[in-house]
Amino acid sequence: MEEFLRILTQALAELVAPSTAAYALAAIGLNLHFGYTGLLNMGQAGFMLLGAYGFGIATIAGAPFLVALLVAIAAGTVFALLLGIPTLKLRGDYLAIVTISAAEIIRWLGRSTVFQEWTGGASGLLGNSFKHTFHELSFLPDGRTAVGPLEYINTGSDSWWTRLFAWGLVLLALLFVWLLTRSPWGRVLKGIREDEDAVRALGKNVFAYKLQALVIGGALGSLAGVLYVLPRAITPDSMGRTMTFFVWTVLLLGGAATLFGPVLGSMLFFSLYMLMRTGMRAGLGDVIGGTQVEQLGGMLVGVTLMLLVIFRPQGILGNKRELAFNVR
Template identity: 65%
Template sequence: MDWANLLTNVAGELFAPTTAALALAAIGLNVHFGLTGLLNMGQAGFMLLGAYGFAITTIAGWPLWASVLAAMASAVVFAVLLGIPTLKLRGDYLAIVTIAAAEIVRIVGRSTALSDVTGASNGLLGNSFKHTFVGASPFPDGRFTLGPFTYALNASNSWWLRIVAWALVLLACLLVWRLMKSPWGRVLKGIREDEDAVRALGKNVFSYKMQSLVIGGVLGALAGVLFVLPRAVQPDSMGRPTTFWVWTILLLGGAATVFGPILGSMLFWGALMLIKGIMRTVVPENVMSVAEIEAFGWILVGIALMLLIIFRPQGILGDKKELAINVR
């Protein structure tokens, strides 16, 4: 086994664009669940809407800044439409509604009636919407090597994308940190612990929940943009499994923490790539095919999520007192 090459690939995943995208999505979910106690099981819906908003407007000829705003606006509209009828629900009921809403977004996206807009199940090719982002790069074309890592400066899986992605993640962490320390954030934590008590103090609980849903949804939409820039917009790539990946990342790192989503995303992808890499080398082809190894890796993700909920719901960095896992 070529351990040096395997470990280099795993280390590369720690700061890959996909790792940053899922960390940003988990930060958005942290606003929903960690701060407010909203059991949102549809974060993938916000990601997919953001990806479509960015890609469709870019293909239509919009500049980069306008396409990013369109992605954010799509998340705001979706959050408002979703929140108005559902934010009075609690616990499992809200979880069911949000996962259904995300599935509606995915199914509409892959509908043949919208083939000219969304590409249906085939999606939108990356080369059709990446040009404005690549054009905004200050770097020349070519490749750059930093230690054992060599990537293109301006391409799908580039240094430029990595810099932008992780800059957005750090800005989102700063935003969450400020929100947690603000009076607004303390109201959200009060809603998470006992919304009836907060309502009795004269606070508009519904309004605060809506604000939380919008902010976390916008972060999810930006995560969706980062998620599709190295690849294509394909609706099935941001379905139910993506939501569970984001939940695993959040719970692994620690909900209601600032850096928990970043740590969780790095550990999640790093461990997953390491396990798959070892199994591809060690397990014979006649015992388990490459496709079966891929599936087995996701089985391990499901098992890890169950074990986290049972034995350490607060995650690595979290405080059990901060986590309202049994939201009523």
């Protein structure tokens, strides 16, 4: 019974974890790309890694917290412009190839010894070198606080302050996207997703709208990268292809082209994923090792994503009549 309660507590903790909020924010940005505009961005992890590096390097250089956040946003914006300008006039599959390749280039540049002075190479940047400005903003008292079965320090890497800030930023992003998608600009995006030739025939600059969506979604992805590294160090290998794969799973699970789909998908996915992994460790720990449990968990996630796309491509909250997968 105690083991069962421990597993449930770990799954519950994932619902409010900073990493869950980071994936939710990254999926909100990807939702602007894919759900609302029909852009196949397969390199959201690249935006997240650039945002994390921009924030970390700027903080280490002496920038205050808000300036470091702006640097992270600027890094994602420049990355989106570099990717979008040469590719958005082509079909969507070219963008998918470019983004996944560019994200891998960013990861390998982060690992490279050429930029080790700034990025730390394969070892990355230690958390205590760039988190102090964030911790100084905390208004919570010293000590620990328990809320039900969850207990964390008030201020620190894995703390209530980190959770409050992360989910507060997610709420602000939801409000921002809600305002955008209900504006005339947002309605043009949906038109591009459905039939960009018809939108072009109405005199709209489809390329400009696509580029704007790519930049805004990329900036949100960069902020998600900042949230992801607040409880940990910045390591390039932690933001690779698997991260993009998880962001897509979160988005498709909750429902693309929906406001709350990315948040619901992130909370469900990571709580169930934790429940599955801890359950398999408890039940199969004597049969297979921890590495095999992680590999089996990854396989089950892949199967889940396949089943989602086949049987419920609109996700939990999505509308199948609205969402078309025949993106250009």
